[in-house]
Amino acid sequence: MLYQQVDTAVIDGESLPWVPLTPYADKLLLKYFKLDPIKGELLVLMKVPMGVQLPKHHHTGTVMVYTIEGKWRYKEHDWVAGPGSIVYETAASSHTLEIVEAGESGYMTSLVQVSGELLFLDENENVVASENWKTSMNRYLAYCEQHGIEAKDLTAFN
């Protein structure tokens, strides 16, 4: 039964690749830790250098961002998030990411937990693309295959 496949476990960051967010932003790198195929949650580390442009996006659920290094903002808000801060995004909010300052590594690095989907919007607020557990899993599997990495089951809970 499914519950026999479920256990508390560690996922070692060093065992996971940094995957470019193709085709939207090749220089934005994601380390996927967990992709929940039931509830639709994503848990990722994100590295973004200065100057990366990402289309405005809309979130269908909540988002939690813990900033590890560097500073960033959303163009639609007047605050800046720096190291050791938490940004809590409520459902059905939209915004445009901007990196304010890179950290020592040359990146703004953060831990991001996304519930639901990230919908990319064009200038008329039409949805032009979507990111969810399926698109993320496909990107991860394609990257692993391309680079000869043995893929893990990021959708499992054990």
Added chain:
Amino acid sequence: MLYQQVDTAVIDGESLPWVPLTPYADKLLLKYFKLDPIKGELLVLMKVPMGVQLPKHHHTGTVMVYTIEGKWRYKEHDWVAGPGSIVYETAASSHTLEIVEAGESGYMTSLVQVSGELLFLDENENVVASENWKTSMNRYLAYCEQHGIEAKDLTAFN
């Protein structure tokens, strides 16, 4: 503080109107109970007569449907849901609703809990419209104003 506004409470069904799902399907009626502006959950009763056409839609989170009367199916699945059944929909699933049999009231009636958004798709799987707590609240408020009903705060928890 916010927690002082939070309490366990009953929401009486008779105090709430049946609101048509304009502009998508005027004969599909929704009784909105709870619209969560933080997590993005919707809790509604839904009444649908035979023959209603609703565009194919995609769910960004989970959905739970308890059928009260009548029978329905999704064109993409080979099961039929009848009275007293639960349909559990996992995140990032897409399907097209079809009413198989109306109940005594002339409707298929169900209780539906939606996490996240319902994205309507065209024949090329492009997103043409979205339903979430904001669009639902706006539809409810407009209906109340139009019909001289005092609107409740369906986004509150008390």
Added chain:
Amino acid sequence: MLYQQVDTAVIDGESLPWVPLTPYADKLLLKYFKLDPIKGELLVLMKVPMGVQLPKHHHTGTVMVYTIEGKWRYKEHDWVAGPGSIVYETAASSHTLEIVEAGESGYMTSLVQVSGELLFLDENENVVASENWKTSMNRYLAYCEQHGIEAKDLTAFN
């Protein structure tokens, strides 16, 4: 991979037994639909006759109750929930169930979705017992074995 075991599906109510909530209240019957071993959610139908005593309990997460027939209340609140109402219970709330009126079947019947655990309290508010997906699954499996019913995997999502 786990996602290959996940799909939207119907769970037919007639295929599931009514299981007494032993050892707490033998006359309180539960039909378990879904027991989530990851997030810890329970989805059940509940039938309670007049006069059943259940210890005061505390919820660690949210609860949604849709009343199908009959009327009930919590001793700690001054409202009564009747057919077609929704009770939304916020996290870390405690209360004592009381049936006010049975429906035609002789029971108050409701659909209940519980996130997290139900902690039974003694008169000094000490936790004396707990209900969660594991205790529920064990009770369901024991009931099935005792009555020669083939158990379903209520912890799966397909």
Added chain:
Amino acid sequence: MLYQQVDTAVIDGESLPWVPLTPYADKLLLKYFKLDPIKGELLVLMKVPMGVQLPKHHHTGTVMVYTIEGKWRYKEHDWVAGPGSIVYETAASSHTLEIVEAGESGYMTSLVQVSGELLFLDENENVVASENWKTSMNRYLAYCEQHGIEAKDLTAFN
């Protein structure tokens, strides 16, 4: 209405105190970021020095731990979590924390997101105490009052 009080916002870590987990472990320090009074989620940074003893505890919902520095384990598992790892704990799991190695600051430091409650257990697995959004808010408010710090509304979403 409640939704008018809801917005995406940053919570600056430097504006929040490190609060000892009295009376369980005075040397274990918590920085509370968000205490959700509806769903019952806690979002905290945790600093634990070597040698701290914390009673075995049980989680009623899921837990996500991102380790920032140092290493730790649960006595019931054979893995060790180090910097840059994620531990995903499923609902109704129990374990005993042990610090394996402190980081440069002298602490094992992690970001912890808890859904539901943390139940402390005695040697017979009886629940002897509980931590939830209410107990956490009370501890934070008491600490602020005692140290002349203006308390923030950690239960709000704006």
